[in-house]
Structure formats: C-alpha cells, structure tokens
Amino acid sequence: MTWYQENGRKLPWRGIENPYYIWLSEIILQQTRIEQGRGYYERFVSEYPTVVDLAKASEEKVLKSWQGLGYYSRARNLHAAARYVAEELGGKFPNTYEGILSLKGVGKYTAAAIASFAYRLPYPVIDGNVYRLVSRLYGIYTPIGTEQAYREFEQLLLHLIDRERPDLFNQAIMDFGSIYCKPTGCDCQRCIFRQECVAFREGKVDVLPVRRQKVTVKTRYFYYIDIRWQEFMLVKQREAGDIWQGLYELPLFETESPIDSQLLKQTIGEVLQSWLGMAPTDLEVGPEMKHQLTHRTIKAQFLKANYNRKPARIPEKMRIVRYEELKSLPISRLIDRYLSKK
Ligand code: SF4
Structure with missing residues (x-):
C-alpha cells in the first residue's frame, strides 16, 4: 500500500x-x-x-x-x-x-x-493481475480460472486484506501485478517482494500462474453482401442467441466451410435471387477481413451487389436505410472496419 x-x-x-x-x-x-x-x-x-x-x-x-x-x-x-x-x-x-x-x-x-x-x-478483488502476483509470491500451482482456484485465492486474500482500507489494498495489489509483476519480463531484481517470493527463489516465475487448457477457437465464415440501389442499402439486426445481438450489419450468408472462390459469385448470386427475387445488375467481390473474438475466428468476405432499382422482394427482417444512416446505428467493429475501408 x-x-x-x-x-x-x-x-x-x-x-x-x-x-x-x-x-x-x-x-x-x-x-x-x-x-x-x-x-x-x-x-x-x-x-x-x-x-x-x-x-x-x-x-x-x-x-x-x-x-x-x-x-x-x-x-x-x-x-x-x-x-x-x-x-x-x-x-x-x-x-x-x-x-x-x-x-x-x-x-x-x-x-x-x-x-x-x-x-x-473488505472483499478482495481477484483478477488476472492478482492471480499472477499471488500465485508467484506464494508458489500456488492450482490452475487459475477455475472455481477451486478462486476459492483458494479468496481464502488467502481474506487473511491478507487491510480491513481499514480494503480499497487501497485491492488497488495496490492489482497495480503492482500489472506494473511490476508482469506476465513476461518482470523486474524481479528490483522487486520489493524478492526475498519472500517463492517463484523467484525457486526459478518458477515463467511457470506461474498455471493456466487451464485453452478452449479451442472455432472459425466461422461470413459472407456479407452490401446490397445497393440509388442511395439505399439493406441492413439486418442481429438476433438473440449469437454474437453481436441487437447490432446492425449487412445481410449475411454464413457457411461452415469457405466457399470456393471459383463458385463464390455464382453461389452469392443464387442467394440474392432467393432473398430478393431478382439477380443484381452487377456483383463485385470486395475485401476479405479476419476478426478475432475470444472463442471464435470470423473470416469475413464482403461482396457488393448493385441493383438499378429497388429489389422485387425485401425479406421481412431486412431494413432499407440510406447509406449514411448505417454509421449512426449500433454496428460491430467488423462492419465499422469495412465501412472505413470504403
Ligand atoms: S519477485 Fe518477481 S515474480 Fe516475485 S512478486 Fe516480485 S516481480 Fe513478481
């Protein structure tokens, strides 16, 4: 403190x-x-x-x-x-x-x-910085991110916490963990806990904290279609039960594996025909973007479908907006990146 x-x-x-x-x-x-x-x-x-x-x-x-x-x-x-x-x-x-x-x-x-x-x-905060510092200082090998680890660290911290100033204690331990006892390259030689730190004494600084096995990251393939006529475009709001709930985006065609580039235009042309009841006057393949989420990799391909008039049919869940309007709606970082590229 x-x-x-x-x-x-x-x-x-x-x-x-x-x-x-x-x-x-x-x-x-x-x-x-x-x-x-x-x-x-x-x-x-x-x-x-x-x-x-x-x-x-x-x-x-x-x-x-x-x-x-x-x-x-x-x-x-x-x-x-x-x-x-x-x-x-x-x-x-x-x-x-x-x-x-x-x-x-x-x-x-x-x-x-x-x-x-x-x-x-007097409630101890336990975040990544606290887990790291405390596991090293006390030589705790329980994999972090588990309920068992939380209980173990909480018990120890409840003994250590300053009951008069738990606010200062918590802020101090988090800041020390993040400024000094860093994930890599911590400056143990000048650390005030050098004498008592178990990990430093036993040469285990790089081993602690022990992490749980990583969750496998899945890839999703998104084909976004920028459907335009005059100054209008189509957008859709994302639904419950998936990422980006409530945000707006371009009409999306998702697949479990990538569409072969030879077949891409043909496939998307058929998708548009079934959604809108007519084919675009012109379909261009636009930028490809990768977007990383915690447990998902999104590989997005943008396509631009130009129509010379309003499509024959607009699916119920799609909404017509003016192009400039999209920026004022809540959108994901991925759509924002696409719009800023244009
Ligand atoms: S001696 Fe090194 S590992 Fe131990 S608390 Fe200090 S900075 Fe962290």
Whole structure:
C-alpha cells in the first residue's frame, strides 16, 4: 500500500466513492485496456451522469456509446442493471456485496471492486493481475480460472486484506501485478517482494500462474453482401442467441466451410435471387477481413451487389436505410472496419 500511494496509477475512477461511476469503469475495463477505456469512461459519465440517466436512454443509444468495445452483451447488461436500480431500487445503487452481485452482468470480481472502492467493505478483488502476483509470491500451482482456484485465492486474500482500507489494498495489489509483476519480463531484481517470493527463489516465475487448457477457437465464415440501389442499402439486426445481438450489419450468408472462390459469385448470386427475387445488375467481390473474438475466428468476405432499382422482394427482417444512416446505428467493429475501408 505504501508502494501504491507513491507509484499507483492516477485514473479518473480512482479515489472516488460514487458506486455508479466505479461500476461503469469496471464494466468498461473488462473489455479494454486502461488507455482506451478512459475515453469510453469519460463519454459514459458525461452522456449518462447518473444511473437514472443511463436507465432512461434507449438500448440503441447505449449500444452506440459502447461501439468499438465489443462483447455487446456487457452493454445490454449494464443498461438492464441501470434500469433495475432506477425502477426497483429508487435510483439508489446497492450498498452491500450481495446487492451489488445481484445486478445483471456483475460477477464476483466486479462486486468486490465496487464494494471495496465505494464502501470500503473488505472483499478482495481477484483478477488476472492478482492471480499472477499471488500465485508467484506464494508458489500456488492450482490452475487459475477455475472455481477451486478462486476459492483458494479468496481464502488467502481474506487473511491478507487491510480491513481499514480494503480499497487501497485491492488497488495496490492489482497495480503492482500489472506494473511490476508482469506476465513476461518482470523486474524481479528490483522487486520489493524478492526475498519472500517463492517463484523467484525457486526459478518458477515463467511457470506461474498455471493456466487451464485453452478452449479451442472455432472459425466461422461470413459472407456479407452490401446490397445497393440509388442511395439505399439493406441492413439486418442481429438476433438473440449469437454474437453481436441487437447490432446492425449487412445481410449475411454464413457457411461452415469457405466457399470456393471459383463458385463464390455464382453461389452469392443464387442467394440474392432467393432473398430478393431478382439477380443484381452487377456483383463485385470486395475485401476479405479476419476478426478475432475470444472463442471464435470470423473470416469475413464482403461482396457488393448493385441493383438499378429497388429489389422485387425485401425479406421481412431486412431494413432499407440510406447509406449514411448505417454509421449512426449500433454496428460491430467488423462492419465499422469495412465501412472505413470504403
Ligand atoms: S519477485 Fe518477481 S515474480 Fe516475485 S512478486 Fe516480485 S516481480 Fe513478481
């Protein structure tokens, strides 16, 4: 804690006690690095200064503010939880660990962070930085990311936490883990824990923490069709039960394996015929893009289908928009990248 008070990072959400702002910062930081998260945090605080303001905003507006952070279910949970606080709790943010934990999208880590930072309740935060530092310091080999590891680290940290200033303790341990005890290349020679650190003494710094076996990453093949006539285009909103729920995108044809490049135009031509009841006047193959999600690789191929008039049939779930309108709708990072390429 002494180290932290002299060297900790000065951030806009540190040293404040407003649980709503702390919650915003924590949810944003689950998605991005501090430097990028700062801009999003400032935008959310200025667009939605209170939890009631966030609750009152439309989901589409909240998704738009979140755009670029990815994993949009977090934004939807944030909005749902704000509505719950505004409507069910009279706008008063819960002030117990259990109350905070009951909010949609709030897990143990976030609940401990809010409870300790805003209310100084002695709940230890356990994130990747804490797992790394503590596993090395105490020589713990339990694979992290498991329920068993969480319980084991929590027990130990409950003994260590400073009951007067759990906020400082938690921030200190996270900052030390991220600034000093880094995943690779940590500066053990100058570390203040060098004498007692088990991993350093036993030469196991590179071995700890032990990770669970990696989940296999699947590949999905997306063929996006940019259907245009005059200044209009077709878009579709993504449905529940899959990635990017609620976001808008170009009409999509998905396959389990890539379509042979020789057959691509013919296949997409047939798809368009069946969707719209007519073939395009011209079909161009556009850019190919790769997009990495946590457990999925998306290989996207964009195609441009030009029509000289409105297609004969517009499927029920597709929507006609003017080209410029698409930018103002909530869209995935992948679609945003495609639009900026043009
Ligand atoms: S000695 Fe090295 S491994 Fe151990 S806590 Fe310090 S920085 Fe981390």
